[in-house]
Amino acid sequence: MKQRKATREQLKQHNRQLVLNAIYSGLADNRAALAAETGLAKPTVSDLVSELIDEGLLVEVGRGEAAKSGGKRPRLLEFVPDARHVIGVSVTEHQMEQCIQAVLANLDGRVLAEHEYFYPVEEPETILDNLISVINGLVAQLDAPLLCVGLGLPGKLKVNSAVLTDTLVAQYDVPVYVENNTELAATALYAFGQDDECLSDSDSDGKAHGLVTVLINHHVEIGYILGDGVYHNGGSIGELEIVPGQTLESQLGWAAVKKRALALRERYGSTLPEENLLYLHVRRAMTYGDEAALILHQELVDVLSPMLAWIIGLLRPQQISLAGGIVDLGAELLHAVEQKTRHLIDSEGIVFSLAEDDRGSGNLSARGAVAEAVKQELGLW
Secondary structure (H helix, E strand, C coil), X not given: CCCCCCCHHHHHHHHHHHHHHXXXXXXXXXXXXXXXXXXXXXXXXXXXXXXXXXXXXXXEEEECCCCCCCCCCCEEEEECHHHCXXXXXXXXXXXXXXXXXXXXXXXXXXXXXXXXXXXXCCCHHHHHHHHHHHHHXXXXXXXCCEEEEEEEECCCCCCCHHHHHHHHHHHHCCCEEEEEHHHHHHHHHHHCCCCHHHHCCCCCCCCCCEEEEEEECCCEEEEEEECCCCEEEEEECCCCCCECCECCHHHHCHHHHHHHHHHHHHHHCCCCCCCCCCHHHHHXXXXXXXXXXXXXXXXXXHHHHHHHHHHHHHHCCCEEEEECHHHHHHHHHHHHHHHHHHHHCCCCCCEEEECCCCCCHHHHHHHHHHHHHHHHHHCCC
């Protein structure tokens, strides 16, 4: 099939993104350097820079050093991260309820404000009204024009994403980008860097260039970013059978885990509560040597380890992270899973981690929604 040629507007947008990204990433800091870095003609660069300065996305900050051959000192350029704001939203499934977590951020991804709202899982029809309410709470805190909105959804959420997108575009008059939550969690870790331990296995820009995130709540999903961010995707793997006849969701999904925990509680006697059970209860019971909690923990390790070994064998990432409610089991779970996984497959050089920030994996996906939206609009990552 014959490929369509890019339109003039598409070409200009592409060139704008080249210029912005070169300044943003520090590859160039003046017009001449931009022309050399991007391969664009100097008049084209000059026109684009003038346009970006008028829009407030770039600013001149004095003059640099003249070339050794002489000539005028170049006018230095800087990216202005506070020129626009972006809202990132994530709809996540917790053990007992649905949660909408949202962040207001600048173009650097710096979080300026946060908002969250919990509602019963049994009320999926209220999602649109709840989304608008949460986003409105952040719109009220804007100190700059709203550039766009990024939205993360669980892979199995029963909702028409096209209807959500169209409604939000009409409501806020800005582009809206929708992706899978788990992919966005991986995107956040890629775009905004890692902690010190993960940086040791990353390139100098602080980004792990082969990263897999496995999100486990009611469902089991995977997100991955490979090849300097060129390849990225996400989706459900809950129907996968690592053990014949048993899907991952039937072993790791929260409904299955809760049912198993209550069965173990009945059999062994336990401090685990019969109602409103959470992973945090399991973690606490383990510290007291609770037999039911210890058995449940080991059973989860026995399922997670071959699953991660399978993923490592297929994708060979630099880093593999667990996300979702299951991370409430803490470092004890991570250590046990890592040890067993390394026994099952050669994983030297691969970093194992819990993909969470101070507000949990939903907030991580919301930050990933910011990164993805900024990438789509401005070409920055």
